[in-house]
Amino acid sequence: MKNNMTDKQYQDYVDKKTPNSPIVKDVIWAFIVGGLICVIGQLILNGYQAMGFDEEGAAMGTSTTLVFLGAFFTGLGLYDRLAKYAGAGSIVPITGFANSIVSPAMEFKSEGLVLGLAVKMFTVAGPVLVYGITSSVVAGIVYYIMSFF
Template identity: 50%
Template sequence: MAKQNKPSVSGVVKEKNKTTRNENYNQYVKQVTPKFSCFKNCVKAFVIGGIICVIGQGFIKYYESLGADKELAKSYNTITLVFLAILLTGLGLYQKLAKFGGAGTLVPITGFANSVAAPAVEYKKEGQVFGVGAKIFTVAGPVILYGIFSTWVLGLFYYILKQVGIV
């Protein structure tokens, strides 16, 4: 079996004719861009996200069997899933699961826990203050910021509607 030659970007860059260079570059991009199946990715995300939710439901039933009421069992479930996601992130396993399951691992609360823990693990070499402290919310920070802001805006909107008598 003959080796396939990977296209070289250096040949594309050295081309003098701009139109030919652009065409060659577009062809190069098509050759090196990996192909993904949207249906396959959706199925994997559905299965992995479903498994995470089933595990969560299992924890709820387990905590209820220990005597916790439904609300307390849900709280314990959330704490347990966040802990497991952070543990798997620290061990380097959550990234492998996320690479396979895609959005199925990002949507549940475990994805948010991973988005907080992953930068902490990545930047721990830079120290507690300038590494972990400065970088821990690089991914989750915007989510928290816009979550709080949108909640405030909707609360204000609700308050105004209530004062006017619409709600």
């Protein structure tokens, strides 16, 4: 069966069927949730410093704690519910990184520890790590070369 729609007619059809996204509302929720995650991170950092950790130790402890909490709440199914409303506000902070590793691992755990959990764990985070590390190495090399001028 051949469709006789022109490109313009098809685009009009898609626009009519696709719901409009409330961009302002989405941006506000992302800002609020992302900001709250950062406030929680700051409170954790302050707590580690109050326990006597130096600045570097408190920063490492905060990152580790936030990754753990992101993974833990993903395992409980709470992080995904938060992400429905928060959008990028829950994805951008370090907790979103933990979520991007745990979610595929949970989804494919039924396929076994090696072919399910281990293989699928970095399907989302893998490219981010590869290109993030690669771009930081390139930036470091450029910075090193520019330091001679």
